Each structure stands twice: as structure tokens, then as C-alpha cells.
Amino acid sequence: MVLRSSTIAIMVLKVFFPSCCATAESGLLIGRWIPEQNSAVVLAVVHFPFIPGQVKQYLSEVQRVTQIDMCVLGSWSNSKQEKEEVLDKFLEDLSTIFSHEPWIQLSKEGDSKFWSCCIFQKCPSSPKEDEFILVYYDQRKVMLSQLHPTDSLTTFADHKGNDASKLGAVFDTVAKSKVLFMTDRYDDGPIKLTHWQSEGVEASIIVELMKQASVPVCMLLTFLLSLVSSVCKSRVLKFWPLSFIWSKLSTCEQLGHRLEHLQIISSNRKAQNQTQLMRKANIFVSLLIDMTLGILLMSWLYRENRIGQLADTLIPVADHIAKELQDLLQWLMGVPAGLKMNRALDQVLGRFFLYHIHLWISYIHLMSPFIEMILWYVGLSACLGLTVALSILSDIIALLTFHIYCFYVYGARLYCLKIYGLSSLWRLFRGKKWNVLRQRVDSCSYDLDQLFIGTLLFTILLFLLPTTALYYLVFTLLRLLVVFVQGLIHLLVDLIDSLPLYSVILRLCRSYRLAGWSYTTVLPWDLFGFLGAVECLNNHGSKKCPLPSVSGQKSVPHPIG
Amino acid sequence: MEEGMYRAVCGGRIALQRRQYSASCREFSVRCPRLQLRSLSAATCSVWLAAYGLFVLSQNSMVLSAAIFITLIGLIVYLHFVKIDQESLLVIGSLGIQMTSSYASGKENTTFIEMSQVKDVVINEAIYMQKVIYYLCILLQDPQEPHGVSEVVPLFQSSKPRLDCLVEVYRSCQEILEQRKTSDFTRTLN
Numbered sequence A: 001m002v003l004r005s006s007t008i009a010i011m012v013l014k015v016f017f018p019s020c021c022a023t024a025e026s027g028l029l030i031g032r033w034i035p036e037q038n039s040a041v042v043l044a045v046v047h048f049p050f051i052p053g054q055v056k057q058y059l060s061e062v063q064r065v066t067q068i069d070m071c072v073l074g075s076w077s078n079s080k081q082e083k084e085e086v087l088d089k090f091l092e093d094l095s096t097i098f099s100h101e102p103w104i105q106l107s108k109e110g111d112s113k114f115w116s117c118c119i120f121q122k123c124p125s126s127p128k129e130d131e132f133i134l135v136y137y138d139q140r141k142v143m144l145s146q147l148h149p150t151d152s153l154t155t156f157a158d159h160k161g162n163d164a165s166k167l168g169a170v171f172d173t174v175a176k177s178k179v180l181f182m183t184d185r186y187d188d189g190p191i192k193l194t195h196w197q198s199e200g201v202e203a204s205i206i207v208e209l210m211k212q213a214s215v216p217v218c219m220l221l222t223f224l225l226s227l228v229s230s231v232c233k234s235r236v237l238k239f240w241p242l243s244f245i246w247s248k249l250s251t252c253e254q255l256g257h258r259l260e261h262l263q264i265i266s267s268n269r270k271a272q273n274q275t276q277l278m279r280k281a282n283i284f285v286s287l288l289i290d291m292t293l294g295i296l297l298m299s300w301l302y303r304e305n306r307i308g309q310l311a312d313t314l315i316p317v318a319d320h321i322a323k324e325l326q327d328l329l330q331w332l333m334g335v336p337a338g339l340k341m342n343r344a345l346d347q348v349l350g351r352f353f354l355y356h357i358h359l360w361i362s363y364i365h366l367m368s369p370f371i372e373m374i375l376w377y378v379g380l381s382a383c384l385g386l387t388v389a390l391s392i393l394s395d396i397i398a399l400l401t402f403h404i405y406c407f408y409v410y411g412a413r414l415y416c417l418k419i420y421g422l423s424s425l426w427r428l429f430r431g432k433k434w435n436v437l438r439q440r441v442d443s444c445s446y447d448l449d450q451l452f453i454g455t456l457l458f459t460i461l462l463f464l465l466p467t468t469a470l471y472y473l474v475f476t477l478l479r480l481l482v483v484f485v486q487g488l489i490h491l492l493v494d495l496i497d498s499l500p501l502y503s504v505i506l507r508l509c510r511s512y513r514l515a516g517w518s519y520t521t522v523l524p525w526d527l528f529g530f531l532g533a534v535e536c537l538n539n540h541g542s543k544k545c546p547l548p549s550v551s552g553q554k555s556v557p558h559p560i561g
Numbered sequence B: 001m002e003e004g005m006y007r008a009v010c011g012g013r014i015a016l017q018r019r020q021y022s023a024s025c026r027e028f029s030v031r032c033p034r035l036q037l038r039s040l041s042a043a044t045c046s047v048w049l050a051a052y053g054l055f056v057l058s059q060n061s062m063v064l065s066a067a068i069f070i071t072l073i074g075l076i077v078y079l080h081f082v083k084i085d086q087e088s089l090l091v092i093g094s095l096g097i098q099m100t101s102s103y104a105s106g107k108e109n110t111t112f113i114e115m116s117q118v119k120d121v122v123i124n125e126a127i128y129m130q131k132v133i134y135y136l137c138i139l140l141q142d143p144q145e146p147h148g149v150s151e152v153v154p155l156f157q158s159s160k161p162r163l164d165c166l167v168e169v170y171r172s173c174q175e176i177l178e179q180r181k182t183s184d185f186t187r188t189l190n
Helices: A019-023 A052-066 A085-097 A139-144 A151-158 A166-182 A205-232 A240-248 A250-265 A274-301 A303-333 A343-384 A386-400 A402-430 A448-498 A501-509 B037-058 B062-082 B163-189
Strands: A012-018 A027-034 A039-047 A070-079 A103-109 A115-120 A130-137 A432-435 A440-443 A528-536 A543-545 A555-557 B002-007 B013-022 B025-031 B084-092 B096-103 B108-114 B118-128 B131-141 B149-154
Touching: A012 A019, A012 A103, A019 A039, A019 A130, A019 A139, A027 A052, A027 A166, A039 A070, A039 A166, A052 A070, A052 A166, A070 A085, A085 A103, A115 A130, A139 A166, A205 A250, A250 A274, A250 A386, A250 A448, A274 A303, A274 A343, A274 A386, A274 A448, A274 A501, A303 A343, A303 A402, A303 A448, A343 A386, A343 A402, A343 A448, A386 A402, A386 A448, A402 A432, A402 A448, B002 B163, B013 B163, B025 B163, B037 B062, B062 B096, B084 B163, B096 B118, B118 B149, B118 B163, B131 B163
Parallel strands: A012 A039, A012 A130, A070 A103, A555 B108
Antiparallel strands: A027 A039, A027 A070, A103 A115, A130 A528, A432 A440, B002 B013, B013 B025, B025 B084, B084 B096, B096 B108, B118 B131, B131 B149
């Protein structure tokens, strides 16, 4: 049995041509030939006049630096007048000087939309007609996007055969040949190139100045930060009461956070990969926005004596809260919600908490002359950022409602003790005991007097349970309210801290820079425009084909997945 | 280039344009019916009549300006984000498949799928309310599992052509995909 291998195998030749070279003058096409995919990636056009030896030398230098096999792929002619026979001959002679298989000859006439191409192959692989596809790509966007395989995908890119993404290799080629784009046709060297940066390297003065200025600024910042962090880490601040206070205050936590962020930004090492770069950029933007909002807040606060107004309202508000709490306790001491409380316990607990409130009010009144000054100096710290100001606000709320926290703790402890006692005595009531060794409930025979006292205590605790439970419930709800308010503030702070604003803005304005690569992602088309498939005969001759309308040039990328 | 008139699932008339650039490169565009002046004026008139009625009740002229504003914004949003004029499918045998939708405001949305990720192009059935509708979709290959399908990408979602139109497109796509399979086969043999 003979295997028929001569089925219709159309060998398609793909050429990726940069759109910026479509208006370039005649010259040589240089780039990379990928034999596995039968495709040629054109990176630039070398203009006449040139010396072939110098071109070859330049290409070998570039190859050494970028590790890509650069070679001369063919010739490009863009003649303003009608085609000349002399030029044709000249172009054919070029193919003998720079031997490359296959030799691609592209030409465009004047202002017409007609392109023609020829492919010259010394040994044709199949006698059938070859197909030729020309893909127009926007070099700048391919360079700036992140569609070349990153480190995590190198294992994926190593797979030969159909698994490897063909277009990934193209992007990789363009991305790695950065050094080729450094010289252009206006330089005074022997080689004159046209590529996406031929119109001039993209830059802006402000960005360049900032880049120059950033180095000493970074060094200064690093020095200052090291001072600050060494002070923070010193032994003086680590004694027990102080370290406890630092851990409880959210301001210190936020300041520590920001210190870390500053350290990340001002480090000397360049970002290794895209994610680190984006993280640095996001932190920088977030810090900038933070400072701006903080300074705005400060300017608003210090105008028209708002600090004084704030301080004036603070004491009455604290008084009001205390009065409300007293009313609440009086209500609990009476007949709350129609429930009958145990009078004695009720009075004891109520008076205990009332005394605490009285202490608290006297404390606040003691502090009242200094409030305005404290607020004034604390308000200055808003210039460190809005997040710091919000953290301070959260801490102030925590301090002002400290008595609620205390009440909660008392109520919770009492309740906890009661429940613990009740459960233990309940077990006694049923004749069981908790075995600590085996961590389980075992039966146990008690003496009569143990049983008697245990049952008595159980009854007492049981009937006192509603009172304690009610106090516990009320104070837990109050505490939850305060925690809720503080939680909202912390949420806002976290939002400002961690919102990746830079990425969001980049996605909206320059979405091609964020086009990432994943082997399941559908590519954004914005980078490619399809010119048209042009059929080409094998050895000689060319075919002219009218182009369809160029599609994809004004589209918005829409990756699926 | 061939053009044919077909019907969509909802009953509107759509036009299918087929172009063959080469043996392995074809393009299909489906053009949806344009925005009718009748429905546009009906919507605008109803909104403005309702606003005028509210104005008569409340004597607040803000209602009228709000109605004008809403109509304008609504129209712009509709043209730019909702109304799709033309959907086209470009199949290049060795490169990939590209889907373009162009909106009434001129915006174009394109998606490109590489040929190595495409497993097959099939016509699926779906039960939608009381109807059974057919849609053309691309099956994407699961990289881990050679026989698995990782994703289904439906095509022509706004124009929703009927089965006769889909069968034309399906046949042409299958011809191109066959060529890919044979070229793969010969490559592995060599």
C-alpha cells in the first residue's frame, strides 16, 4: 500500500511588513526568517546607497547583540515614476549578492494602491502554486505591547511544532530587536534605516528631565528612609506599653505601609519584569494622588478657622454621647422592652457603668482646653496623605468611644464567665464531668453536698442569665456600630492604597501597552492590519492584485478571555 | 464577490457578502438592517410626549430639557455601543480567524484567533425561549487536553442569520480548515 503524500499541500509564505515602511524609499528588507512557520518578519528597510560589506557587518553585529538571526530578506522598491527595466535588473543582481532563500521582492508604484511581489526560490519545494500572505503590522504598538512571551511562558514557547504560538515568535523578534531601532536614516553612518523610530525617537523633554532628576532624588529618598526606619526599629520604641500602643493604632500601621511603598519606589534596582514595573508605577500614582488629596484637605481645614469649629463641636458631641449612654443605662435599669430584670443585679451593673461614664466625662472635660491645639498639630499630618488623615480620624473615633469598648469588655467577660459556669454546672446537674485529659465529657458520681451546692448555683446563674445577656447584647451592638464606622474608614484607606490607578488609566488611554499574552487569550487585532493575500507564482513573474480595503486600522482591541 | 439576501432569526432581511481572496483566504460579511427612521422618530416622539405630559403636570421646565438630554445621550449610546451594522469573518488558512463588528457610529471591534488555537468551526443549536436557533461558533483547543475544547466563541451574534446562511459560511470555512489539516498531515509525514 502506497501512502499518498501528494495531497494538496499549499505552502503559504507569510511576510510581516511594518506599516511605517510602506512609504519608505527603495532599499533592502532586513529582518528575520522563521523557517518552521515559513514566515519572514521584516524589521527595517536599508536605503541606497550602501556597501554590501558594511551591511553584512552591521547585521552580524546586531545579531551578536540581540541573539536573533538577522539577514537580508529581499528588496523593496517604491518608485515614483513607472518601473524602469534597469532597476529590475539591479534588484535581481542584489539577490545574488545577499543570497537568501527565498528572496522576496516587494514593489509599490507611485501613489497607486497596487503592490506587487515576487518570490525567487532556487529549489522549489513543490511544483504547486505557492500562496503569499502579506500582513501589515504597526511596529510601534507591537514594540510597546507586552505580547512577547514573558519568562513564565518560556517553557511554553519552547514547545516545537503546533503548540508554539506562531505569532508569539513574531512579537518576540520585534521586541528583541530594540538595538536595531536606535539608528535611523538621518544618522551619519554607513547604514540608513527606516523603521518606526525613523521619524525621530519618541520622547518628551519633561520625561527626559524627570528621568535625569530621578536618580539623585531616589538616592536622597533612600538615605532619608533608611534614617527613619532605623529610628523606628530602635530599641527605645520597643518597650512593652509603647509597642502595644503602636500595634493598636492604625495610624502607625498606615505610616509603616507608606514607608514600605516609598522604599519600593526609591530602590536603585530597575524593575525586572512587567509586573514589577506596573506595581512601582501604581504605588507612585497612588502616593501622588494621596498627597494631593491630603494637601487639598489640609488647605480646606485650615481655612476659616475650621479647626477651631471642629474642636468646639467635639466636646458637646462627646457630652451628648455620654448623656445618651446614661439614658440607655437608666432604661436598662428599669423595664427594658418589657422584660423583667433581676433588680439587684441590674442596679449593681447599671451603677457600675454609670460611674464609668462619669469618670469619662470628667476626663474629657479635663482635656478640653488642649483639644484645639492637639487638633491643629494633628491636622498638619494630613500633608503626609489623605490615608494618614483618615487613619488619624479612625484613631480619634476609637479614643472617643473608649468607654463603649470598656463596657463591651466588661459585659462580654461577665457573660462569658456566666456561660462557662452554666455549662459546667449543667453537666454537674446531669451527673457528667469534663475530662481535661481526654478532652471529652465523662460521667462522674458526685457527693450529695456537691450536687446540692452545684444545683443551687446553677439555678442562681440561670435566673440571672437574662440580665447579663441583655447588657451584653446592648453593649455588643454599640461596639459593633463603632467597629462598623471604623471599618468603613479603613476600607476607604485600603482602597486608596491599593487601587491600581495607573493600570486603569493606561487601559483606557493606551490599551495596547497592556495587551498581555496568555496562550488562551485571543489576540487583540489592533496590532495587525491585513493587506491582502497576493498569489505568486513560483519562480519568475509576478502577479498584481488590487488590495481590499485595509481593515483593522481603526479598531479597538477586544481580547476574549 | 458574491452577495445573497437571507433572513435573520427575528425575520429581518440581512445580506451576506462572500469574497475569496485566494485558495485559503476568505471573507464573509453579514450586513444587518439599518436603523429605521420610523422607529427612531417613534421612540423620540414618545419620550418627548411623556416629558411634555410631566411638564404639564409639574410646570417644571427642567423636565423638558432633561428629556432632550436623555434622548440625545440615549441615541449616542445606542449608536456607539448597541447597534451593530455589519459583522464580518475573515478566515486566513495559515494565520487565523478574525471577527470584526462595526457599529453604527463607525466604531469597529475586532478579535483575532490564531489558527493553532482553533479546533473546529461548527453549527450549534440552542433553545431560546420557545425557539430553537442555530449559531455558528469556533471551538478553541484546550492546550492541556488535545481532544478537549477550552472555549466556544459564537459568531454573528447580533445579526443572527438563519440556518441556510450559516450553512454557506460553514461549508467555506470547512474547506479552508481541511487544507490546514492536510498540510499538517504532510508536514508530520515529512
